[in-house]
Amino acid sequence: MTRTILLTGASGVVGKALLPRLLRSGDRVVALVHRTPVTHPGVTSIRGDVAAPRLGLSERDHAALARQVDVVVHAAAVTDFNRSDGSLEATNIAGTSNMVALAEAAGALLYHVSTAFVGVGSTVGRGEQAAGYAASKAQGEDVVRRATVPHVILRPSVVIGDSETGEMAAFQGLHQVVQGLFAGLVPIIPFDAAWPIDFVPVDVVADCIATVVEKRVTEGELWLAAGDRALRLDDAMDVAVEWAHRCGVEVDTPRFVTPDLWDRLIAPVFLDELPDFVARSVTRMLEFFTTYLQDGQTKPSSLRELEALGAMPLPDQTESLAASLHHWADVKGHHLCEATRSAA
Numbered sequence: 001m002t003r004t005i006l007l008t009g010a011s012g013v014v015g016k017a018l019l020p021r022l023l024r025s026g027d028r029v030v031a032l033v034h035r036t037p038v039t040h041p042g043v044t045s046i047r048g049d050v051a052a053p054r055l056g057l058s059e060r061d062h063a064a065l066a067r068q069v070d071v072v073v074h075a076a077a078v079t080d081f082n083r084s085d086g087s088l089e090a091t092n093i094a095g096t097s098n099m100v101a102l103a104e105a106a107g108a109l110l111y112h113v114s115t116a117f118v119g120v121g122s123t124v125g126r127g128e129q130a131a132g133y134a135a136s137k138a139q140g141e142d143v144v145r146r147a148t149v150p151h152v153i154l155r156p157s158v159v160i161g162d163s164e165t166g167e168m169a170a171f172q173g174l175h176q177v178v179q180g181l182f183a184g185l186v187p188i189i190p191f192d193a194a195w196p197i198d199f200v201p202v203d204v205v206a207d208c209i210a211t212v213v214e215k216r217v218t219e220g221e222l223w224l225a226a227g228d229r230a231l232r233l234d235d236a237m238d239v240a241v242e243w244a245h246r247c248g249v250e251v252d253t254p255r256f257v258t259p260d261l262w263d264r265l266i267a268p269v270f271l272d273e274l275p276d277f278v279a280r281s282v283t284r285m286l287e288f289f290t291t292y293l294q295d296g297q298t299k300p301s302s303l304r305e306l307e308a309l310g311a312m313p314l315p316d317q318t319e320s321l322a323a324s325l326h327h328w329a330d331v332k333g334h335h336l337c338e339a340t341r342s343a344a
């Protein structure tokens, strides 16, 4: 029987890849649209705000929506770490609560998109901004765990572009780091070179979520993370440095130093000598790394389990990263230099 899936966040990085993938199962998809319009053949959209009571709908419209919906896929969130205006809490906690209320009114299965970085806290004065985002996502998960309808929590790792084309709805923190590298702003990385940097291509994330929805999984907490297949930080950096060289940008491979050495000896001198805006960029990149490296821990991963359920296998991480960088470089006008093109 055809089901009706209500998808939130359809215009976002995850949602944009997920929407067409959900449609492949033959289910009807209704997109809850906030600010950015969603136009896709066969998709109905309804304007709403997850942060508002009843999603900003009248009592009548909310009840009518609940009558239609069999499945809720909740991918909307505020993902901007820098918000301090209450919107992280309003959207990621209260908003999740409002989506749970809709799922309960509908008697619908609920799939909640969280993050694999749900447990991060700030360390040694870095990563504080990300900690606020992570806390809001952790509390969002608590709300889902209290739901009276069957529910599944899905935790993607850092999302990169499509594994083949590198495309995605918006560039992410990882791209900013690469931008910094291309600009010569990443001479030193204050982390262990062997630490894993966990990321997953957006097509894999979308396929995993859609598979779980298609197979009607009704419980569990699934990690959409590379886990033991994550690249080492230095290997990922080598891929980025190679891309810079292919684009004719001369950059040196960053030097890895311990966080302690950085904090005590290098940062005070190095940051002080940089112009303000450059120092801010460097600090922002460190925030990104601190959040996502999490003291070298390997993330749990449910990808093999999901592959057994029919989801696509995780492609080679180096190739996926290269595809993302290729796409980013193209969009930013860093085209392959003549020598690289003729060698290819």
Ligand SMILES: NC(=O)c1ccc[n+]([C@@H]2O[C@H](COP(=O)([O-])OP(=O)(O)OC[C@H]3O[C@@H](n4cnc5c(N)ncnc54)[C@H](OP(=O)(O)O)[C@@H]3O)[C@@H](O)[C@H]2O)c1
Binding pocket: 008, 009, 010, 011, 012, 013, 014, 015, 032, 033, 034, 035, 036, 037, 048, 049, 050, 051, 074, 075, 076, 077, 078, 079, 080, 091, 095, 113, 114, 115, 116, 137, 155, 156, 157, 158, 159, 160, 169, 170, 172
């Ligand atoms: N991107 C990643 O690397 C990553 C990694 C791990 C987990 N995740 C999780 O995956 C989910 C999707 O993230 P994303 O990267 O796709 O986010 P995104 O690109 O920032 O998009 C956020 C989406 O949420 C919608 N939204 C925001 N506020 C809303 C509101 N008040 N009411 C209704 N919709 C609202 C946005 O619509 P408008 O633009 O119209 O406001 C947009 O469609 C989130 O739960 C996020 O925590 C993402």
